[in-house]
Amino acid sequence: MSGLFVVVLQDNNYKIIKKVKGEASGMSVFGIFGGSFRPLVEQARSQMLASANLIGKSRAIINETVEVNNKFFLVVGFKTVTVSAYVIEFTDAGTYEAVNITPAATETTLVIEENAVIENITGKWIRTDGLEITIDGDIGVLSQIKSGDWLILLKKGKVRIGEPKFKDITKTEKLTWQCQELVFNFFNVKQYQSSTLTLNKTGDILRVSDRQGSYTLLKVKE
Numbered sequence: 001m002s003g004l005f006v007v008v009l010q011d012n013n014y015k016i017i018k019k020v021k022g023e024a025s026g027m028s029v030f031g032i033f034g035g036s037f038r039p040l041v042e043q044a045r046s047q048m049l050a051s052a053n054l055i056g057k058s059r060a061i062i063n064e065t066v067e068v069n070n071k072f073f074l075v076v077g078f079k080t081v082t083v084s085a086y087v088i089e090f091t092d093a094g095t096y097e098a099v100n101i102t103p104a105a106t107e108t109t110l111v112i113e114e115n116a117v118i119e120n121i122t123g124k125w126i127r128t129d130g131l132e133i134t135i136d137g138d139i140g141v142l143s144q145i146k147s148g149d150w151l152i153l154l155k156k157g158k159v160r161i162g163e164p165k166f167k168d169i170t171k172t173e174k175l176t177w178q179c180q181e182l183v184f185n186f187f188n189v190k191q192y193q194s195s196t197l198t199l200n201k202t203g204d205i206l207r208v209s210d211r212q213g214s215y216t217l218l219k220v221k222e
Contacts (some may be wrong), residue, residue: 018089026039062205066082066212111146119175140164166182204219
């Protein structure tokens with residue numbers, strides 16, 4: 001018989017221990033990067049997990065964010081990838097539950113899980129740096145900017161509250177949407193790129209990803 005390992009996150013069954021991060025860097029000459037982007041992300045993530053001290057403890061990683069920083073000196077460029085997340089520790093002994101199920105029980109479990117899925121991304125979402133996005137229909141606008149690079153851009157007048165962060169939001173499959181996301185390139189020039197929005201099954205975590213990396217948004221409780 002196979003075992004089904006279930007982890008449940010609730011408001012009162014865990015506490016945030018600390019924020020951890022890892023970094024990895026690469027160099028390019030004449031714009032040709034010496035290695036692919038993905039290994040840098042994996043190296044940074046491995047470093048972050050090593051500092052999280054998860055082994056042997058009732059802990060987990062949530063709200064992982066991938067940040068990319070590019071610097072250029074004449075013909076040489078440096079790319080630094082930083083992966084950060086929060087370490088949580090479960091306080092409820094019943095948080096983890098191992099259940100042995102038969103094939104028939106598996107089918108029942110899937111039906112219950114299917115009914116519990118939330119597929120609505122309407123509302124307010126916030127990132128760890130205080131960037132808040134309000135989604136309504138096929139658009140998600142910047143509704144609050146508290147810190148980080150986006151606050152600098154706001155003060156310089158390059159971005160404004162109420163401006164679309166996501167537009168043309170279109171559902172593509174279960175718990176997944178495609179959209180055009182507002183970003184800034186290496187020269188701080190505003191542009192839109194294709195991004196994917198992926199919602200978790202409980203409807204409170206939204207992952208935003210593109211070809212270079214991803215970050216997560218947490219649902220703001222009204």
